[in-house]
Amino acid sequence: MTTADDARTLFRELTGTDPVGSWSAPGRVNLIGEHTDYNDGFVLPFAIDHRTHAALGLRDDARIRVVSTFDPVPVEVALGDLAALFPDRRDELPEWSRYALGVAWALIVRTGRNDLAGVDLAIASDVPVGAGLSSSAAIEGAVASALNDTWQLELDRVTLAQIGRTAENEAVGAPTGIMDQMASMLGRADAATFLDCRSLEAEIIDLGFADADLELVVIDTQVKHSHATGGYGERRAACERGAQIMGVAALRDLSVDDLDRAAELMDEVTFRRVRHVVTEDQRVLDTVRTLRTEGPEAIGDLLLASHASMRDDFEISVPELDTAVEAAMSAGAVGARMTGGGFGGAAIALVHRDRAGAVAEAATTAFADAGFTAPHVFTVTPSAGAGRD
Ligand code: ADP
Numbered sequence: 001m002t003t004a005d006d007a008r009t010l011f012r013e014l015t016g017t018d019p020v021g022s023w024s025a026p027g028r029v030n031l032i033g034e035h036t037d038y039n040d041g042f043v044l045p046f047a048i049d050h051r052t053h054a055a056l057g058l059r060d061d062a063r064i065r066v067v068s069t070f071d072p073v074p075v076e077v078a079l080g081d082l083a084a085l086f087p088d089r090r091d092e093l094p095e096w097s098r099y100a101l102g103v104a105w106a107l108i109v110r111t112g113r114n115d116l117a118g119v120d121l122a123i124a125s126d127v128p129v130g131a132g133l134s135s136s137a138a139i140e141g142a143v144a145s146a147l148n149d150t151w152q153l154e155l156d157r158v159t160l161a162q163i164g165r166t167a168e169n170e171a172v173g174a175p176t177g178i179m180d181q182m183a184s185m186l187g188r189a190d191a192a193t194f195l196d197c198r199s200l201e202a203e204i205i206d207l208g209f210a211d212a213d214l215e216l217v218v219i220d221t222q223v224k225h226s227h228a229t230g231g232y233g234e235r236r237a238a239c240e241r242g243a244q245i246m247g248v249a250a251l252r253d254l255s256v257d258d259l260d261r262a263a264e265l266m267d268e269v270t271f272r273r274v275r276h277v278v279t280e281d282q283r284v285l286d287t288v289r290t291l292r293t294e295g296p297e298a299i300g301d302l303l304l305a306s307h308a309s310m311r312d313d314f315e316i317s318v319p320e321l322d323t324a325v326e327a328a329m330s331a332g333a334v335g336a337r338m339t340g341g342g343f344g345g346a347a348i349a350l351v352h353r354d355r356a357g358a359v360a361e362a363a364t365t366a367f368a369d370a371g372f373t374a375p376h377v378f379t380v381t382p383s384a385g386a387g388r389d
């Protein structure tokens with residue numbers, strides 16, 4: 001059984017009828033460019049071969065009902081009540097349902113429509129949750145695609161990505177950037193999405209992993225992060241402070257040459273946060289150039305420099321992520337880094353196909369030696385973005 005079948009089965013259990021169709025959106029791995037998105041900077045994520053599927057059917061009333069394999073208790077509200085629930089009364093809804101219902105709400109707000117048909121949605125996913133692979137963008141993208149087609153809203157993919165972000169920021173209350181949704185919407189096979197988070201201009205960049213016999217190994221540390229709490233908000237605040245001190249709209253407006261001046265103007269911690277973002281933007285640009293001129297085998301040092309910057313300057317790594325990166329490199333990876341928001345989640349390693357087994361084994365052994373929970377190690381393939389199944 002595929003995950004798309006799981007969504008259809010769940011739909012039948014919910015309604016006793018077949019869905020009219022199913023839509024899906026992938027999770028993503030960010031190859032490089034971490035915590036640059038909300039600083040108006042550059043990122044280079046790719047959609048992965050793990051997806052969230054939403055099977056949809058029409059109702060004869062104007063209500064929306066969602067259910068997920070994640071939590072099989074359905075949640076149902078009138079479409080007309082969504083405006084009252086979000087954002088102020090969102091606590092009345094189970095947290096997971098805010099992602100799906102928040103997308104419906106954001107679509108209604110955006111289009112101003114009050115004549116939309118009621119729907120039932122059943123959701124199933126093989127995107128690991130909380131592992132830094134953006135299961136949140138996957139559920140948002142699947143629901144946004146399903147509703148956009150069903151309600152014939154004809155919004156383009158970039159707009160649907162913005163809808164997902166609005167749902168996540170305002171309906172869920174997680175202050176995330178737009179990278180995840182753009183990657184999930186725009187993905188292509190063996191390619192990454194080079195995104196300017198200010199203009200939202202996106203360019204598809206060939207990765208060339210297949211020709212170079214490279215695989216992307218994900219080492220999920222099993223350490224769960226949470227965006228709604230913890231250090232993420234604090235890092236965002238530090239970035240805003242740094243930009244304000246430097247008199248720019250966003251850290252994107254600084255270059256590596258501005259760092260000496262930044263060091264003189266701000267406290268040491270804020271400076272290191274700023275230095276991470278400014279150098280990370282440069283590493284994304286360098287990675288795109290290197291992929292084009294030399295190919296994927298040449299980006300290893302950039303991945304490693306990104307990890308060091310997150311560990312030492314942005315301070316969002318954890319011992320499990322550092323151990324995963326070190327183990328991957330000791331087993332012959334081309335490069336490795338933590339990926340995602342930090343404080344847990346996954347590391348990625350770019351690895352020659354014949355070394356993938358050795359990298360997995362090295363990570364598992366290193367985690368056992370350190371007394372950590374065993375990591376979940378798997379490979380991902382750069383894949384197509386959201387759409388109808
Ligand atoms: P991630 O790094 O996986 O995106 P987030 O904390 O941003 O982590 O989002 C995870 C949350 O998204 C889950 O806790 C849940 O509320 C919601 N979610 C993700 N996938 C599903 C799903 N298939 N069904 C229901 N809720 C989901």
Ligand code: MG
Nearest residue numbers: 134135136137
């Ligand atoms: Mg997320």
